Every structure is written in C-alpha cells, then in structure tokens.
Amino acid sequence: MPTHNVFAFHPATVHPAPPSPQSLARNGPCVRVQIEVSNVLAQALQTANQPIPVPVEGIAIIDTGASITSCDASVIARLGINPNGVAAVGTAGGPQHLSTYQARFSFPGAPLPAFEHPRVLGANLSGQTILNQEPVIALIGRDVLSRSVFVYNGSAGVWSLSF
Numbered sequence: 001m002p003t004h005n006v007f008a009f010h011p012a013t014v015h016p017a018p019p020s021p022q023s024l025a026r027n028g029p030c031v032r033v034q035i036e037v038s039n040v041l042a043q044a045l046q047t048a049n050q051p052i053p054v055p056v057e058g059i060a061i062i063d064t065g066a067s068i069t070s071c072d073a074s075v076i077a078r079l080g081i082n083p084n085g086v087a088a089v090g091t092a093g094g095p096q097h098l099s100t101y102q103a104r105f106s107f108p109g110a111p112l113p114a115f116e117h118p119r120v121l122g123a124n125l126s127g128q129t130i131l132n133q134e135p136v137i138a139l140i141g142r143d144v145l146s147r148s149v150f151v152y153n154g155s156a157g158v159w160s161l162s163f
Helices: 021-027 037-049 073-079
Strands: 004-008 030-036 055-063 069-074 085-091 092-108 115-123 134-140 151-153 158-162
Touching: 004 037, 030 134, 037 069, 055 073, 069 073, 069 092, 073 092, 073 134, 085 134
Parallel strands: 055 134, 069 115
Antiparallel strands: 004 158, 030 055, 030 092, 069 134, 085 092, 092 115, 151 158
16 A cells, blocks of 8 residues: 655655644645546546546645535536536535546555546635645545645644555
C-alpha cells in the first residue's frame, strides 16, 4: 500500500525546518490531482475516432466532512462526461440534488495509485483556491477514505494517506 506523507512547511521558512502546524491548519490536507474521463469512456471515444479530452489538473482537498467525493462541475463539463445519476446531499448552502459522474483520479508526483470512481458529485467549487492560488477542483470524501488509511497529525504539521 503506497503512502503519501506530507510535511506542511511555512512558506517563508528556509529548509530544513520543522513542519508547521499553522501551515497545515491554514491549507489543510491537499494533494495535486488529475481528473480524466473513465477508461470505459476513453475506449468508447477511441473506438468512435473521437478525441479523448485532455485531463484537468488542480488541487484536491481531503475532506472528512464530505460523505461523497466531488469534482468541480466545470471540470466535468470540460471533460464532456455525462451524468450517471443524482444524489441528495447536504451542503453549507443547504440541501441539494447534484448529478453524479464516473471519473478517473490520479495523483501526479505522489505515490498514490490512480482509481476510477463510479459516483463523483458535480459540485460548484469555482473560486476556491489554495497554496499558490491553485484551483481546488476536487474534494476527496469519506467514500474514498473508507478504503484508505488517513492520518492527520495537526500538532506535528504532518498528514499521510495510503490506499
């Protein structure tokens, strides 16, 4: 089981320095993610001599408050993925019914394995940025975390994810 360990450093600190609990509290556990069409859709497009959409890269936040993994709806639209269902969810803005989609997640630069997810929410994450103003394009929810080991050590400024 590959493990991705992240040490949150204060941006103005010269390394080597100890991880910063404040930096971890400010940014939370986040990882670079690439969202792309599922393998099945990619094969269907290839068979039909259609171009396979270019994957979209951004930041995913590990969100233990999210029961279902979500992806920004604009990313889903850019990839041309059709909905495969609807889910009733509670959001900060109140209850909503959101479309679900099948998508593939990979993690450039991290030892985490890529995975296909059959039920990703299309959510409005527009305007959400983190780190160096990188767009947040996904929230990794408890449906994915239920198949992983996730450790958040706030006092040490460290988090780890394995699946």
